[in-house]
Amino acid sequence: MNKTLKTIISSALAGAFALSGVIGASAVQYKGDLDSDGKVTSNDALAVLKYVVGAESNEPDMKIADLDGDEKITSSDALQILKTVVGQIELVELPAEEPEQPEEPEQPALSTKQEIVDFYKKSLDDAYNSEKVHIKKTETVALELDSLDPSSVKSTADSLISSNTKPKTNEKDFASDAKSAEEFLVPNLLEAEGVSVATATKTETGYEISMTLVEEKVDTKTKPKYNGQASLPLDLSALGIPGLNIKSGGFNYPGTVITITTDNDGKLLSMKHTMPLSFDASGTLVFSKVSATGHGTYTLDVTFAY
Numbered sequence: 001m002n003k004t005l006k007t008i009i010s011s012a013l014a015g016a017f018a019l020s021g022v023i024g025a026s027a028v029q030y031k032g033d034l035d036s037d038g039k040v041t042s043n044d045a046l047a048v049l050k051y052v053v054g055a056e057s058n059e060p061d062m063k064i065a066d067l068d069g070d071e072k073i074t075s076s077d078a079l080q081i082l083k084t085v086v087g088q089i090e091l092v093e094l095p096a097e098e099p100e101q102p103e104e105p106e107q108p109a110l111s112t113k114q115e116i117v118d119f120y121k122k123s124l125d126d127a128y129n130s131e132k133v134h135i136k137k138t139e140t141v142a143l144e145l146d147s148l149d150p151s152s153v154k155s156t157a158d159s160l161i162s163s164n165t166k167p168k169t170n171e172k173d174f175a176s177d178a179k180s181a182e183e184f185l186v187p188n189l190l191e192a193e194g195v196s197v198a199t200a201t202k203t204e205t206g207y208e209i210s211m212t213l214v215e216e217k218v219d220t221k222t223k224p225k226y227n228g229q230a231s232l233p234l235d236l237s238a239l240g241i242p243g244l245n246i247k248s249g250g251f252n253y254p255g256t257v258i259t260i261t262t263d264n265d266g267k268l269l270s271m272k273h274t275m276p277l278s279f280d281a282s283g284t285l286v287f288s289k290v291s292a293t294g295h296g297t298y299t300l301d302v303t304f305a306y
């Protein structure tokens with residue numbers, strides 16, 4: 001240590017100790033407070049000097065210790081600290097450390113059809129696997145006969161249809177019972193190939209997903225591959241018309257629309273399936289031959305509560 005430095009240090013230290021070195025005790029951090037005790041004291045100057053002379057090998061934090069701003073830690077910085085201690089230079093607050101931003105949950109990309117379908121399936125899967133989920137579904141069938149032969153039975157058929165197509169609401173709690181929940185609602189098997197258009201919208205509270213399924217034509221004995229994964233395909237015999245025996249015919253599903261809303265974490269809040277359809281069927285009603293064509297919409301409205 002050279003003579004000048006010694007002199008500087010000893011005189012500054014004398015003054016500093018005399019002031020008992022208590023300057024600025026608070027949560028803020030000051031430039032020069034190497035020991036982070038919230039104060040700039042002669043101890044801090046000493047810490048710089050120990051490093052400068054090699055008595056301390058850990059390099060002090062440059063933004064705290066480099067008071068003169070030459071990007072080196074030297075005895076000059078120790079002097080600056082001492083000058084701070086005796087009030088010759090002003091105490092400098094270090095800019096508050098930016099509080100760590102909580103990491104944004106990773107947003108799914110949701111730009112391709114596959115990503116949107118995967119997001120839908122995961123949301124539905126998570127709902128089914130929930131520890132506790134209350135599922136409320138309302139099914140509405142709106143069916144209209146466009147033609148019926150013999151026309152003499154049309155009014156009877158119309159009234160049978162309307163009495164069997166009233167909205168039907170069912171609700172149930174499930175607790176970690178994915179299988180039962182899936183049976184209660186819809187199978188979770190949708191494939192991207194079965195979707196013609198998919199859109200995803202980020203809202204303030206979560207996501208809105210809309211998917212339109214490909215058109216499918218099936219006969220009465222075949223389940224539609226994609227529409228069957230999404231919603232419950234109509235079965236004419238399930239209308240419960242006594243004595244009706246369908247021999248042939250088919251359904252056309254021109255474009256089922258599935259929409260869901262989720263929260264920001266992808267948790268499924270609501271789901272709606274809107275399935276327009278048309279059909280033709282021929283068979284027997286008791287002993288008479290009948291044939292019919294018609295159209296309608298099957299709607300499934302679902303809410304999820306956890």
Ligand SMILES: [Ca+2]
Nearest residue numbers: 033035037039
């Ligand atoms: Ca200190």
Ligand SMILES: [Ca+2]
Nearest residue numbers: 066070072077
């Ligand atoms: Ca310096």
